[in-house]
Amino acid sequence: MKKFAHDFQVVGNTRLNTRHFILELKAAVPLPEILPGQFVQVLVHNSPSTFLRRPFSIHFVDYSTNTLRLLVQVKGEGTRHMGMLAPGDTLNLVYPLGNSFSVPATHKVLLVGGGAGVAPLMFMGDYLNKKNIRPDFLVGFRSADEVSQIDEYSKFGKVYLSTDDGSMGEKGFVTQHSVFKQSPLPYDRIYCCGPDAMMHAVSKLAAEKGVACEVSLENFMACGYGVCLCCITQTDKGNERVCIEGPVFDAARLKWQSNG
Amino acid sequence: MADLKISIAGMEFKNPVTTASGCFGYGEEFRDFYDLGLLGGIFVKAVTGSNRNGNKYPRMAETPSGMLNSVGLQNKGVDHFCEVIYPGLKDLNTQIIVNVSGSTIEEYVKVAERINELEGIPAIELNISCPNVKEGGMAFGVVPSTATEVTRAVRDVYKKVLMVKLSPNVTSISEMAKAVVDGGADVLTLINTLLGMAINAETQKPVISTITGGLSGPAIKPVALRMVWQVFKAVDVPIVGLGGIMNATDAIEFMLAGASVIQVGTANLIDPMVAPKIVKGINEYLDRHNIPSARDIIGALKVC
Structure with a gap:
């Protein structure tokens, strides 16, 4: 797919909680x-400590308004700066980057996300609905004050919820949720995005239960378009670039040890 | 419109702007963004004697005004380059120069011999300055006698333009420049990355898997400019200058210091359109200063 480098106009900046916000950007x-599964590289601003672009999954695309949304977790100076952007500001993106989640040949689909890793699942839910597939969502957050957009996900499918501290939904990690205690699992395919440890655990569970699983990796990257070879992950084909051959991989092909 | 053409060692560059090895792949990824024919040249990713997997992840750290990398010359080897990559490169309307690396003198010679056979590749850039491999690489580029030896061995088999890429991790860059010119280098490229390190204080661990890596970006520009200037004064061969060039002004500074051609490296990783913007900016600068040709600013630094 052809890539572009364009200035986008900020048309919305919605704070979800103390650590997360959604930027709406108009092309x-x-x-x-x-x-769904593709990402953008954001040029934050010209400061010595935010030298490189930052990669973000595409949270939602609305062709009718020519906008896309990014779900951002505040982590450092770059994301703090992005959180202060206001309507009228511009942001330069290189996009759309990477591969995408596969289109399932089944209606029994589970989308699993944790923290800011839920970002691409909203777009995937909408995309699947347009293909007449209603997926189930299993989303995990730290605690009730970080749970957000459940009503939005519910438009696209049934939502199961867990929080680490049990303040909302089931207590524990997504892998401890009762959804995964069913045997056999009522799904033919799992799509997962979140912290590495979570994706590794979900992929192990999926393998044990014989369900195909795709994960979206978030390795550190410099360029995002395949030239620097910094974001590699070990697969059954050797080192592959997360930004080109990924970010979405068949979990069974990953060696995991390179990602800590 | 100023004349942007530069001729060095019998090679004609349509403008002084080229892309640095390791920051541009084989050019393929940039075809979405612009016509590669707008470039003066492309220095393609390092080619070694056989397949290399490179170093473990993580290979990159963002540092103040720069980045540290430790890719470790990941590439599929010279056979793969000749059979798979070269056919897509040979007809590009720009100069293609292959960066050649190895662990032993024999490996450098083997790769250079193979590339020598390829039509449409007018030059190689001998990489004796990669800081991210255990054997070879920078080891050849920090001792004058071994730098002369590897350059001479390649010179014996390579019949076209021989460029040698110097490491900044030396006491005297002028001495290294003289050593590789003695070995038969036609052109010098400088600088490769500076050996550096990044630490995560919270985890108390190094950020990249190899602990140390190569620093690039604007952070190293003053060091690079100084070295280009010193080498320009020390030897009579043309210089390809690089190190933190982000825009046309940076490029012009390198030319004033003595570079005939410049390479854009890390900037390609941030702005995929940067190289043609620099071509345009150099032209605007020359017009604004009523300078008829890009050649006129090479080494034109006004020192009182």
Whole structure:
């Protein structure tokens, strides 16, 4: 897919909680086709400590308004700066980058996300609905004060919820949720995005239960378009670039040890 | 419109702007963004004698005004380059120069011999300055006698333009420059990355898997400019200058210091359109100063 580098206009900045916000960005030209699982590289601003672009999963695409949304977790100076952007500001993106989640040949689909890793699942839910598939969502957060957008996910499918401290939904990690205690699992395919440890645990569970699983990796990267070879992960084919051959991989192909 | 053409060692560059090895792949990824024919040249990713997997993840750390990398010359080897990559490169309307690396003198010679056979590749850039491999690489580029030896061995088999890429991790860059010119280098490229390190205080661990890596970006520009200037004064061969060039002004500074051609490296990782912007900016600068040709600013630094 052809990549672009364009200035986008900020049209919305919605705070979800103390650590997360959603940026809504409008393109000056008609958006190209974008697929769920793809990401953008954001040029934050010209400060010595935010030298490189930051990668973000695409949270949602609305072709009717020519906008896309990013779900951002505040981690450092770059994301703090992004949190202060206001309507009218511009942000330069390189997009759409990477591969995408596969289109399942089944209706029995589970989308699993944790923390800011839920970002691509909203877009995937909408995309699947347009293909007449209603997935189930299993989303995990630290605690009730970080749980957000459940009503939005519910538009696209049934939502199961867990929090680490049990303040909302079931207590524990997503892998401890009762959804995974069913045998056999009522799904033919799992799509997962979140912290590495969570994705590794979900992929192990999926393998044990014989369900195909795709994960979206979030390795550190410099360019995001395949030239620096910094974001590699070990797979059954050797070192592959997360930004080009990924970010979505068949979990069974990953060696995991390179990602800590 | 100023004349942007530069001729060095019998090679004609349509403008002085080229892309640095390791920051541009084989050019393929940039075709979405612009016509590669706008570039003066492309220095393609390092090629070694056989397949290399490179170093373990993580290979990169963002540092103040720069980045540290430790990719470790990941590439599929010279056979793969000749059979798979080269056919897609040879007809590009720009100069293609292959960066050649190895662990032993024999490996450098083997790769250079193979590349020598390829039509449409007018030069190689001998990489004796990669800081991220255990054997070879920078080890050849920090001792003058071994730098002369590897350059001479390649010179014996390589019949086209021989460029040698110098390491900044030396006491005297002028001495290293003289050593590789003695070995038969036609052109010098400088600088490769500076050996550096990044630490995460919270985890008390190094950020990259190899602990140390190569620092690039604007953080190293003053060091690079100083070295280009010193080498320009020390030897009579043309210089390809790089190190933290982000825009046309940076590029012009390198040319004033003595570079005939410049390479854009890390900036390609941040702005995929940067190289043609620099071509345009150099032209605007020359017009604004009523300078007829890009050649006129090479080494034109006004020192009182």
